[in-house]
Amino acid sequence: MAKAGRMEEGGVSKAPVPVGSNKGISVIDLVLRLVGIAGTLGAAIAMGTNEQTLPFFTRFVRFNAQYDDFTSFRLFVVVNAIVSAYFVLTIPLSIVHIMRSVARGTRILLIILDTIMLALLTAGASAAASIVYLAHNGNSSTNWLPVCQQYGDFCQGASGSLIGSFGGIVVLILTILLGAMALSRLAKRIV
Amino acid sequence: MEGDSTTINITETPKERKGKAPLLAAPPASSSIKPVVLKAPKGGYKRGLAIIDVVLRIAGIAAALGAAIAMASTEQTLPFFTQFFQFKAEFDDLPVFTFFVIANAITAAYLALSIPISIVCIVRPLLVAPRTILLFLDTVMVALTTSAAGGAASIVYLAHNGNSDANWPAICQQFNDFCQETSGAVVASFLTVVVLMVLVVLSAFSL
Numbered sequence: 001m002a003k004a005g006r007m008e009e010g011g012v013s014k015a016p017v018p019v020g021s022n023k024g025i026s027v028i029d030l031v032l033r034l035v036g037i038a039g040t041l042g043a044a045i046a047m048g049t050n051e052q053t054l055p056f057f058t059r060f061v062r063f064n065a066q067y068d069d070f071t072s073f074r075l076f077v078v079v080n081a082i083v084s085a086y087f088v089l090t091i092p093l094s095i096v097h098i099m100r101s102v103a104r105g106t107r108i109l110l111i112i113l114d115t116i117m118l119a120l121l122t123a124g125a126s127a128a129a130s131i132v133y134l135a136h137n138g139n140s141s142t143n144w145l146p147v148c149q150q151y152g153d154f155c156q157g158a159s160g161s162l163i164g165s166f167g168g169i170v171v172l173i174l175t176i177l178l179g180a181m182a183l184s185r186l187a188k189r190i191v
Numbered sequence: 192m193e194g195d196s197t198t199i200n201i202t203e204t205p206k207e208r209k210g211k212a213p214l215l216a217a218p219p220a221s222s223s224i225k226p227v228v229l230k231a232p233k234g235g236y237k238r239g240l241a242i243i244d245v246v247l248r249i250a251g252i253a254a255a256l257g258a259a260i261a262m263a264s265t266e267q268t269l270p271f272f273t274q275f276f277q278f279k280a281e282f283d284d285l286p287v288f289t290f291f292v293i294a295n296a297i298t299a300a301y302l303a304l305s306i307p308i309s310i311v312c313i314v315r316p317l318l319v320a321p322r323t324i325l326l327f328l329d330t331v332m333v334a335l336t337t338s339a340a341g342g343a344a345s346i347v348y349l350a351h352n353g354n355s356d357a358n359w360p361a362i363c364q365q366f367n368d369f370c371q372e373t374s375g376a377v378v379a380s381f382l383t384v385v386v387l388m389v390l391v392v393l394s395a396f397s398l
Binding site: 144 | 280286287333334338346348349350354358360384388394398
Protein backbone atom coordinates (compact mmCIF):
# COMPACT_ATOMS: atom_id res chain seq x y z
CA MET A 1 0.00 0.00 0.00
CA ALA A 2 1.10 3.57 -0.47
CA LYS A 3 0.66 4.37 3.21
CA ALA A 4 4.06 3.44 4.51
CA GLY A 5 6.08 5.11 1.83
CA ARG A 6 4.65 8.60 1.56
CA MET A 7 6.73 11.39 3.06
CA GLU A 8 5.31 14.85 3.35
CA GLU A 9 7.38 17.91 2.79
CA GLY A 10 9.40 18.77 5.86
CA GLY A 11 7.70 16.07 7.92
CA VAL A 12 8.42 12.64 9.32
CA SER A 13 6.57 9.49 8.32
CA LYS A 14 4.60 8.03 11.16
CA ALA A 15 2.90 4.72 11.70
CA PRO A 16 -0.88 4.85 11.37
CA VAL A 17 -2.66 5.24 14.74
CA PRO A 18 -6.02 3.53 15.27
CA VAL A 19 -9.02 5.85 15.40
CA GLY A 20 -10.28 4.66 18.75
CA SER A 21 -7.23 5.78 20.68
CA ASN A 22 -8.65 9.21 21.41
CA LYS A 23 -11.51 7.73 23.41
CA GLY A 24 -9.40 7.21 26.53
CA ILE A 25 -8.25 10.81 26.42
CA SER A 26 -11.81 12.05 26.01
CA VAL A 27 -13.06 9.94 28.92
CA ILE A 28 -10.34 11.29 31.21
CA ASP A 29 -11.26 14.79 29.98
CA LEU A 30 -14.90 14.25 30.99
CA VAL A 31 -13.93 12.94 34.42
CA LEU A 32 -11.62 15.92 34.95
CA ARG A 33 -14.38 18.33 34.08
CA LEU A 34 -16.68 16.72 36.63
CA VAL A 35 -13.95 17.06 39.25
CA GLY A 36 -13.52 20.69 38.20
CA ILE A 37 -17.21 21.40 38.71
CA ALA A 38 -16.98 20.05 42.25
CA GLY A 39 -13.85 22.05 43.02
CA THR A 40 -14.93 25.44 41.71
CA LEU A 41 -18.53 25.19 42.86
CA GLY A 42 -17.37 24.17 46.33
CA ALA A 43 -14.93 27.07 46.39
CA ALA A 44 -17.60 29.58 45.35
CA ILE A 45 -20.10 28.35 47.91
CA ALA A 46 -17.53 28.12 50.70
CA MET A 47 -16.37 31.67 50.13
CA GLY A 48 -19.86 33.00 49.55
CA THR A 49 -21.17 31.72 52.84
CA ASN A 50 -18.09 32.79 54.76
CA GLU A 51 -19.10 35.04 57.61
CA GLN A 52 -18.07 35.50 61.17
CA THR A 53 -19.47 37.69 63.89
CA LEU A 54 -17.35 38.23 66.96
CA PRO A 55 -19.04 37.55 70.30
CA PHE A 56 -18.25 40.98 71.75
CA PHE A 57 -19.50 44.31 70.56
CA THR A 58 -19.48 47.96 71.52
CA ARG A 59 -22.48 50.22 71.74
CA PHE A 60 -22.25 51.36 68.13
CA VAL A 61 -20.31 48.75 66.23
CA ARG A 62 -20.91 45.05 65.76
CA PHE A 63 -17.73 43.26 64.70
CA ASN A 64 -18.66 41.29 61.63
CA ALA A 65 -16.58 39.94 58.75
CA GLN A 66 -18.19 38.91 55.50
CA TYR A 67 -16.80 37.86 52.18
CA ASP A 68 -17.98 40.97 50.40
CA ASP A 69 -16.07 43.21 52.75
CA PHE A 70 -13.16 42.35 50.50
CA THR A 71 -13.37 43.16 46.80
CA SER A 72 -10.99 40.35 45.93
CA PHE A 73 -13.25 37.80 47.60
CA ARG A 74 -16.24 39.10 45.68
CA LEU A 75 -14.27 38.70 42.45
CA PHE A 76 -13.24 35.23 43.63
CA VAL A 77 -16.84 34.09 44.13
CA VAL A 78 -17.96 35.49 40.77
CA VAL A 79 -15.05 33.94 38.88
CA ASN A 80 -15.49 30.52 40.47
CA ALA A 81 -19.21 30.57 39.68
CA ILE A 82 -18.45 31.46 36.05
CA VAL A 83 -15.88 28.68 35.70
CA SER A 84 -18.13 26.05 37.25
CA ALA A 85 -20.95 27.09 34.88
CA TYR A 86 -18.46 26.82 32.01
CA PHE A 87 -17.54 23.28 33.08
CA VAL A 88 -21.20 22.30 33.18
CA LEU A 89 -21.78 23.75 29.71
CA THR A 90 -18.80 21.97 28.16
CA ILE A 91 -19.73 18.52 29.44
CA PRO A 92 -21.98 17.84 26.39
CA LEU A 93 -19.08 18.83 24.12
CA SER A 94 -16.82 16.46 26.00
CA ILE A 95 -19.34 13.65 25.57
CA VAL A 96 -19.45 14.37 21.83
CA HIS A 97 -15.67 14.00 21.76
CA ILE A 98 -15.94 10.57 23.34
CA MET A 99 -18.40 9.43 20.72
CA ARG A 100 -16.78 11.05 17.75
CA SER A 101 -13.00 11.01 17.87
CA VAL A 102 -12.37 12.93 14.66
CA ALA A 103 -13.51 16.37 15.83
CA ARG A 104 -10.64 18.73 15.27
CA GLY A 105 -12.50 22.03 15.14
CA THR A 106 -14.39 21.56 18.37
CA ARG A 107 -11.25 20.40 20.16
CA ILE A 108 -9.48 23.61 19.15
CA LEU A 109 -12.48 25.62 20.35
CA LEU A 110 -12.38 23.77 23.65
CA ILE A 111 -8.67 24.50 24.08
CA ILE A 112 -9.25 28.19 23.39
CA LEU A 113 -12.10 28.40 25.90
CA ASP A 114 -10.13 26.41 28.47
CA THR A 115 -7.21 28.84 28.16
CA ILE A 116 -9.45 31.85 28.69
CA MET A 117 -11.06 30.23 31.71
CA LEU A 118 -7.64 29.27 33.06
CA ALA A 119 -6.47 32.87 32.97
CA LEU A 120 -9.70 34.08 34.58
CA LEU A 121 -9.68 31.50 37.34
CA THR A 122 -5.98 31.93 38.13
CA ALA A 123 -6.32 35.69 38.33
CA GLY A 124 -9.28 35.46 40.71
CA ALA A 125 -7.73 32.73 42.84
CA SER A 126 -4.40 34.51 43.18
CA ALA A 127 -6.07 37.82 44.04
CA ALA A 128 -7.96 36.11 46.85
CA ALA A 129 -4.82 34.23 47.89
CA SER A 130 -2.81 37.42 48.29
CA ILE A 131 -5.56 38.95 50.44
CA VAL A 132 -5.71 35.81 52.58
CA TYR A 133 -1.92 35.91 52.96
CA LEU A 134 -2.16 39.54 54.01
CA ALA A 135 -4.92 38.77 56.47
CA HIS A 136 -2.82 36.05 58.02
CA ASN A 137 0.47 37.90 58.21
CA GLY A 138 -0.22 41.60 57.89
CA ASN A 139 2.42 43.96 56.61
CA SER A 140 4.46 46.15 58.89
CA SER A 141 5.72 48.51 56.19
CA THR A 142 2.25 49.55 55.11
CA ASN A 143 0.69 49.32 58.56
CA TRP A 144 -1.78 46.65 57.56
CA LEU A 145 -2.69 44.56 60.58
CA PRO A 146 -3.40 40.84 60.32
CA VAL A 147 -7.12 40.38 60.78
CA CYS A 148 -6.99 36.62 61.21
CA GLN A 149 -5.99 36.93 64.83
CA GLN A 150 -9.51 38.06 65.63
CA TYR A 151 -11.45 36.45 62.81
CA GLY A 152 -10.03 32.93 62.93
CA ASP A 153 -12.98 31.04 61.43
CA PHE A 154 -13.39 33.55 58.64
CA CYS A 155 -9.78 33.12 57.64
CA GLN A 156 -9.98 29.34 57.76
CA GLY A 157 -13.06 29.31 55.54
CA ALA A 158 -11.39 31.60 53.04
CA SER A 159 -8.22 29.49 52.94
CA GLY A 160 -10.21 26.28 52.47
CA SER A 161 -12.14 27.63 49.53
CA LEU A 162 -8.85 28.63 47.91
CA ILE A 163 -7.84 24.98 47.81
CA GLY A 164 -10.90 24.06 45.73
CA SER A 165 -10.14 26.87 43.32
CA PHE A 166 -6.52 25.87 42.85
CA GLY A 167 -7.75 22.32 42.20
CA GLY A 168 -9.87 23.80 39.42
CA ILE A 169 -6.75 25.46 37.99
CA VAL A 170 -4.91 22.12 37.90
CA VAL A 171 -7.95 20.54 36.21
CA LEU A 172 -7.95 23.22 33.52
CA ILE A 173 -4.24 22.79 32.82
CA LEU A 174 -4.76 19.03 32.51
CA THR A 175 -7.73 19.41 30.16
CA ILE A 176 -5.72 21.73 27.92
CA LEU A 177 -2.89 19.19 27.88
CA LEU A 178 -5.33 16.37 27.06
CA GLY A 179 -6.82 18.42 24.24
CA ALA A 180 -3.33 19.02 22.86
CA MET A 181 -2.53 15.30 23.04
CA ALA A 182 -5.75 14.44 21.25
CA LEU A 183 -5.02 17.01 18.52
CA SER A 184 -1.49 15.68 18.08
CA ARG A 185 -2.84 12.15 17.65
CA LEU A 186 -5.27 13.41 15.02
CA ALA A 187 -2.43 15.15 13.22
CA LYS A 188 -0.27 12.04 13.21
CA ARG A 189 -2.90 9.93 11.52
CA ILE A 190 -2.45 9.56 7.81
CA VAL A 191 -5.84 10.17 6.25
CA MET B 192 -13.09 3.51 -16.71
CA GLU B 193 -10.58 2.99 -13.99
CA GLY B 194 -12.08 1.45 -10.90
CA ASP B 195 -9.62 2.88 -8.41
CA SER B 196 -11.24 5.39 -6.10
CA THR B 197 -8.16 6.97 -4.55
CA THR B 198 -6.23 8.21 -7.53
CA ILE B 199 -7.17 10.57 -10.30
CA ASN B 200 -5.44 9.85 -13.59
CA ILE B 201 -4.56 12.61 -16.00
CA THR B 202 -2.73 12.78 -19.35
CA GLU B 203 -3.69 9.35 -20.50
CA THR B 204 -4.26 8.51 -24.14
CA PRO B 205 -6.86 5.97 -25.30
CA LYS B 206 -4.03 3.87 -26.72
CA GLU B 207 -2.55 3.30 -23.29
CA ARG B 208 -5.92 2.68 -21.77
CA LYS B 209 -6.62 -0.17 -24.17
CA GLY B 210 -3.43 -2.02 -23.43
CA LYS B 211 -3.47 -1.70 -19.69
CA ALA B 212 -4.41 -4.21 -17.04
CA PRO B 213 -7.18 -3.21 -14.60
CA LEU B 214 -5.73 -0.71 -12.16
CA LEU B 215 -4.66 -1.85 -8.75
CA ALA B 216 -3.95 0.61 -5.89
CA ALA B 217 -0.42 1.45 -7.05
CA PRO B 218 -0.11 2.55 -10.68
CA PRO B 219 2.69 0.91 -12.69
CA ALA B 220 5.84 2.95 -12.81
CA SER B 221 6.34 2.70 -16.52
CA SER B 222 3.13 4.43 -17.55
CA SER B 223 2.78 8.13 -17.96
CA ILE B 224 -0.02 8.38 -15.46
CA LYS B 225 0.44 11.00 -12.81
CA PRO B 226 -1.59 10.25 -9.69
CA VAL B 227 -2.60 13.33 -7.76
CA VAL B 228 -2.81 12.94 -4.00
CA LEU B 229 -6.13 14.11 -2.59
CA LYS B 230 -4.64 15.33 0.66
CA ALA B 231 -2.89 18.64 0.03
CA PRO B 232 0.36 19.20 1.94
CA LYS B 233 -0.39 21.31 4.99
CA GLY B 234 2.98 22.89 5.47
CA GLY B 235 2.01 26.31 4.21
CA TYR B 236 -0.14 27.91 6.85
CA LYS B 237 1.64 26.11 9.67
CA ARG B 238 4.90 27.74 8.73
CA GLY B 239 3.22 31.15 8.76
CA LEU B 240 1.74 30.47 12.17
CA ALA B 241 5.15 29.39 13.44
CA ILE B 242 6.70 32.66 12.27
CA ILE B 243 3.99 34.63 14.06
CA ASP B 244 4.73 32.40 17.08
CA VAL B 245 8.40 33.44 17.17
CA VAL B 246 7.55 37.12 16.77
CA LEU B 247 5.03 36.93 19.61
CA ARG B 248 7.56 35.20 21.84
CA ILE B 249 10.00 38.06 21.36
CA ALA B 250 7.23 40.54 22.19
CA GLY B 251 6.35 38.48 25.27
CA ILE B 252 9.97 38.59 26.46
CA ALA B 253 9.87 42.38 26.24
CA ALA B 254 6.62 42.60 28.18
CA ALA B 255 7.61 40.16 30.93
CA LEU B 256 11.07 41.61 31.35
CA GLY B 257 9.63 45.10 31.41
CA ALA B 258 7.17 44.14 34.11
CA ALA B 259 9.85 42.52 36.26
CA ILE B 260 12.29 45.39 35.91
CA ALA B 261 9.64 48.05 36.48
CA MET B 262 8.51 46.40 39.67
CA ALA B 263 12.01 45.67 40.94
CA SER B 264 13.31 49.18 40.40
CA THR B 265 10.50 51.11 42.03
CA GLU B 266 11.45 52.79 45.17
CA GLN B 267 10.11 55.86 46.75
CA THR B 268 11.35 57.69 49.80
CA LEU B 269 9.09 60.31 51.22
CA PRO B 270 10.65 63.70 51.84
CA PHE B 271 9.67 63.82 55.51
CA PHE B 272 10.88 61.61 58.27
CA THR B 273 10.67 61.23 62.01
CA GLN B 274 13.57 60.71 64.34
CA PHE B 275 13.53 56.94 63.96
CA PHE B 276 11.86 56.14 60.64
CA GLN B 277 12.44 57.10 57.08
CA PHE B 278 9.29 56.46 55.11
CA LYS B 279 10.38 54.30 52.25
CA ALA B 280 8.52 51.92 49.96
CA GLU B 281 10.25 49.20 48.00
CA PHE B 282 9.03 46.17 46.16
CA ASP B 283 10.33 43.70 48.72
CA ASP B 284 8.29 45.31 51.48
CA LEU B 285 5.41 43.32 50.09
CA PRO B 286 6.00 39.58 49.55
CA VAL B 287 3.47 39.49 46.72
CA PHE B 288 5.57 41.94 44.74
CA THR B 289 8.65 39.79 45.30
CA PHE B 290 6.76 36.80 43.90
CA PHE B 291 5.67 39.02 41.01
CA VAL B 292 9.24 39.94 40.10
CA ILE B 293 10.43 36.33 40.33
CA ALA B 294 7.51 34.93 38.32
CA ASN B 295 7.87 37.47 35.53
CA ALA B 296 11.60 36.86 35.38
CA ILE B 297 10.93 33.11 35.05
CA THR B 298 8.42 33.77 32.27
CA ALA B 299 10.87 35.98 30.38
CA ALA B 300 13.59 33.33 30.70
CA TYR B 301 11.19 30.60 29.54
CA LEU B 302 10.14 32.63 26.50
CA ALA B 303 13.76 33.20 25.58
CA LEU B 304 14.59 29.51 25.95
CA SER B 305 11.58 28.39 23.93
CA ILE B 306 12.54 30.45 20.87
CA PRO B 307 14.84 27.68 19.54
CA ILE B 308 12.01 25.13 19.79
CA SER B 309 9.78 27.57 17.96
CA ILE B 310 12.38 27.99 15.22
CA VAL B 311 12.43 24.20 14.86
CA CYS B 312 8.68 24.44 14.26
CA ILE B 313 9.28 26.95 11.45
CA VAL B 314 11.88 24.77 9.80
CA ARG B 315 9.83 21.58 10.13
CA PRO B 316 6.22 22.73 10.17
CA LEU B 317 4.68 19.29 10.22
CA LEU B 318 6.37 17.97 13.34
CA VAL B 319 3.89 17.46 16.13
CA ALA B 320 6.05 16.85 19.21
CA PRO B 321 7.64 20.33 19.59
CA ARG B 322 4.29 22.00 19.18
CA THR B 323 2.68 19.85 21.83
CA ILE B 324 5.55 20.52 24.24
CA LEU B 325 5.30 24.25 23.60
CA LEU B 326 1.54 24.22 24.08
CA PHE B 327 1.82 22.50 27.44
CA LEU B 328 4.65 24.71 28.71
CA ASP B 329 2.87 27.84 27.50
CA THR B 330 -0.22 26.78 29.43
CA VAL B 331 1.79 26.33 32.62
CA MET B 332 3.35 29.74 32.06
CA VAL B 333 -0.08 31.31 31.57
CA ALA B 334 -1.07 29.98 34.98
CA LEU B 335 2.16 31.21 36.63
CA THR B 336 2.11 34.68 35.11
CA THR B 337 -1.60 35.17 35.73
CA SER B 338 -1.22 34.20 39.36
CA ALA B 339 1.63 36.68 39.81
CA ALA B 340 -0.26 39.42 37.99
CA GLY B 341 -3.53 38.74 39.83
CA GLY B 342 -1.90 38.72 43.24
CA ALA B 343 -0.01 41.95 42.59
CA ALA B 344 -3.14 43.53 41.11
CA SER B 345 -5.16 42.87 44.22
CA ILE B 346 -2.43 44.39 46.40
CA VAL B 347 -2.21 47.42 44.11
CA TYR B 348 -5.99 47.79 44.31
CA LEU B 349 -5.78 47.57 48.08
CA ALA B 350 -3.02 50.15 48.15
CA HIS B 351 -5.13 52.51 46.05
CA ASN B 352 -8.40 52.09 47.91
CA GLY B 353 -7.64 50.62 51.30
CA ASN B 354 -10.18 48.56 53.17
CA SER B 355 -12.20 50.18 55.91
CA ASP B 356 -13.57 46.92 57.29
CA ALA B 357 -10.11 45.48 57.88
CA ASN B 358 -8.68 48.83 58.92
CA TRP B 359 -6.12 48.82 56.14
CA PRO B 360 -5.25 52.38 55.06
CA ALA B 361 -4.73 53.29 51.42
CA ILE B 362 -1.00 53.94 51.17
CA CYS B 363 -1.07 55.34 47.64
CA GLN B 364 -2.12 58.67 48.97
CA GLN B 365 1.36 59.12 50.34
CA PHE B 366 3.41 56.96 47.99
CA ASN B 367 2.15 58.26 44.66
CA ASP B 368 5.03 57.39 42.33
CA PHE B 369 5.47 53.95 43.84
CA CYS B 370 1.83 53.14 43.18
CA GLN B 371 1.96 54.39 39.62
CA GLU B 372 5.00 52.35 38.70
CA THR B 373 3.70 49.19 40.29
CA SER B 374 0.38 49.62 38.48
CA GLY B 375 2.30 49.93 35.22
CA ALA B 376 4.23 46.76 35.98
CA VAL B 377 0.99 44.87 36.65
CA VAL B 378 -0.45 46.06 33.32
CA ALA B 379 2.68 44.86 31.51
CA SER B 380 2.33 41.50 33.20
CA PHE B 381 -1.27 41.15 32.03
CA LEU B 382 -0.06 41.94 28.50
CA THR B 383 2.37 39.04 28.85
CA VAL B 384 -0.55 36.84 29.83
CA VAL B 385 -2.44 37.85 26.70
CA VAL B 386 0.62 37.11 24.56
CA LEU B 387 0.98 33.68 26.16
CA MET B 388 -2.69 32.90 25.58
CA VAL B 389 -2.40 33.82 21.90
CA LEU B 390 0.65 31.53 21.71
CA VAL B 391 -1.39 28.64 23.13
CA VAL B 392 -4.15 29.24 20.58
CA LEU B 393 -1.62 29.40 17.75
CA SER B 394 -0.08 26.11 18.82
CA ALA B 395 -3.53 24.52 18.97
CA PHE B 396 -4.30 25.67 15.43
CA SER B 397 -0.98 24.39 14.15
CA LEU B 398 -1.37 20.93 15.57
